[in-house]
Amino acid sequence: MTTEKLLFNTGEVQDGVQHLCEAVLRDFKENPDYVLLGLHKQGVPLAERIADHLEEKTGTRPAVGKLDISMYRDDIGLRSGLPLIRETVIPFNMEDAKVILVDDVLSSGRAIRAALSAVTSFGRPACLRLAVLIDRGRPEFPIRADYVGFNAFDVDPAQKIVLKLTENDGEDAAVAIQWR
Amino acid sequence: MTAEFRWTRKDLLSLYDLSAEEITYILDTAEEFKKVSERNVKKVPALRGKTVVNFFVEPSTRTRVSFELAEQRLSADIVNMTASTSSLTKGESLLDTVRNIEALQVDLLVMRHRATGAQNFIAQNVSCGVINAGDGAHSHPTQALLDMFTIREKKGRIKGLKVAIIGDILHSRVARSNMWGLLKLGADVVFAGPATLVPREFEEAGVKVCHRLEEALEGADVVNLLRIQHERQSAGFFPSINEYSRFFGINQENIKRLKPDTLIMHPGPINRDVELDSSVADGPNSVILEQVTNGLAVRMAVLFLVAGCGGKR
Numbered sequence: 082m083t084t085e086k087l088l089f090n091t092g093e094v095q096d097g098v099q100h101l102c103e104a105v106l107r108d109f110k111e112n113p114d115y116v117l118l119g120l121h122k123q124g125v126p127l128a129e130r131i132a133d134h135l136e137e138k139t140g141t142r143p144a145v146g147k148l149d150i151s152m153y154r155d156d157i158g159l160r161s162g163l164p165l166i167r168e169t170v171i172p173f174n175m176e177d178a179k180v181i182l183v184d185d186v187l188s189s190g191r192a193i194r195a196a197l198s199a200v201t202s203f204g205r206p207a208c209l210r211l212a213v214l215i216d217r218g219r220p221e222f223p224i225r226a227d228y229v230g231f232n233a234f235d236v237d238p239a240q241k242i243v244l245k246l247t248e249n250d251g252e253d254a255a256v257a258i259q260w261r
Numbered sequence: 262m263t264a265e266f267r268w269t270r271k272d273l274l275s276l277y278d279l280s281a282e283e284i285t286y287i288l289d290t291a292e293e294f295k296k297v298s299e300r301n302v303k304k305v306p307a308l309r310g311k312t313v314v315n316f317f318v319e320p321s322t323r324t325r326v327s328f329e330l331a332e333q334r335l336s337a338d339i340v341n342m343t344a345s346t347s348s349l350t351k352g353e354s355l356l357d358t359v360r361n362i363e364a365l366q367v368d369l370l371v372m373r374h375r376a377t378g379a380q381n382f383i384a385q386n387v388s389c390g391v392i393n394a395g396d397g398a399h400s401h402p403t404q405a406l407l408d409m410f411t412i413r414e415k416k417g418r419i420k421g422l423k424v425a426i427i428g429d430i431l432h433s434r435v436a437r438s439n440m441w442g443l444l445k446l447g448a449d450v451v452f453a454g455p456a457t458l459v460p461r462e463f464e465e466a467g468v469k470v471c472h473r474l475e476e477a478l479e480g481a482d483v484v485n486l487l488r489i490q491h492e493r494q495s496a497g498f499f500p501s502i503n504e505y506s507r508f509f510g511i512n513q514e515n516i517k518r519l520k521p522d523t524l525i526m527h528p529g530p531i532n533r534d535v536e537l538d539s540s541v542a543d544g545p546n547s548v549i550l551e552q553v554t555n556g557l558a559v560r561m562a563v564l565f566l567v568a569g570c571g572g573k574r
Contacts, residue, residue, distance in 0.1 A: 149293065151307075152293075152294075152297070152305035152306070152307040152335075152565070153305060153306055153307070154307075157307055157308065157311075157565070157568060157569040158311070158368070158568055158570075164267075165266070165286070165289065165290070166289075166290050166293040166294075167293070168293065169293065169296065198306060202300065202301075202302040202304075202305070203300065203301075203302070204301070
């Protein structure tokens, strides 16, 4: 049985989302000319929540897309099986768009590296930013987040951080579990 | 489908071996790969650094081209071999040939062979992944998967549909593969054709066998025609091509028996005006060219899953 250690409770996760939105707003001011692109699986509901918050604050809701990066990973055949490929939906023109990638946890940075390849196969965005709810602070690639909900630098590298969201898991929480 | 489901097979040999869940998983994966071919950049790096050998001991055009394009769109490195360009012509055994290919650090072998079970034998003796692109009259899993993909895409489901497969069932790996796949997903499968080409033994597997076309067409949601090979006539399976066409060919007249939304399918190559009248092959119910398009997506999905199952390399 896997033991879970609670890192952030429901209120903290929701505060983290709020915090992310404020950081995005500081950057883009009141000019909502950007779009959000959530990475499956947890980045997708996270992007929707950020869009809700931003709509509340500015009165305008940014477009939200979904991106699956399975076909762009660099570890195919190294892992024990692949997750199901989920639907990619890009409801905006990638050419010259200002895109904020949204993911739950920035860990090795490899998922984001794959996301960069995926995004550029749809067009040439004007700029790409990265928003993550949790930053582990030890990327294996030179990749940093522009907007961060929380830092979790002191979590044991032998542990995996799992974000649970009400939309997919019935509750909001971040937990640490032992890697299999 | 459970979120925890993981594809674990290093080979795809026959739909007979697969569960309904595994078949559905391939079809679901193929849906996303179909969209890749609709983008401006039709290529993904999924199999970058992997080497795929297409070893076609039996001639093939469309299946080989489809596999080759699927591999290219997944960024794999590709080597094409045929029987005549291999040392099989010098008397080398099949297993020795394949072991020599494998010694070059190949990741996947896509293989067609005229002997039933050849790929199963090879898969047991090599560590690279093996995908069956057709063995004898036994199995052609990617053809059946693309047929099922097309049916599911057009009809929204497979369960409960009546699928009539008409023609030379006896010699057809397409018919057998469709039978296994469709039955597992809950379709009603009917085999029809002359008694010499559609033996009653298939009933034991759970299909309905009939020797009158009208019976097969009655209430069918899908009609899948198989190519009639001229050499079967000289072997005495039916008196003449003309007679076959008269009793079992689909034409403007008997298509009236069908429901207006019945799908007309054919794995190709078509003998126009033998098993299928030209006007029907090119008519509004025909999804024959969509089958070809979907074949690419299904083969991309199969290559991706087999390569990604955590094989030896």
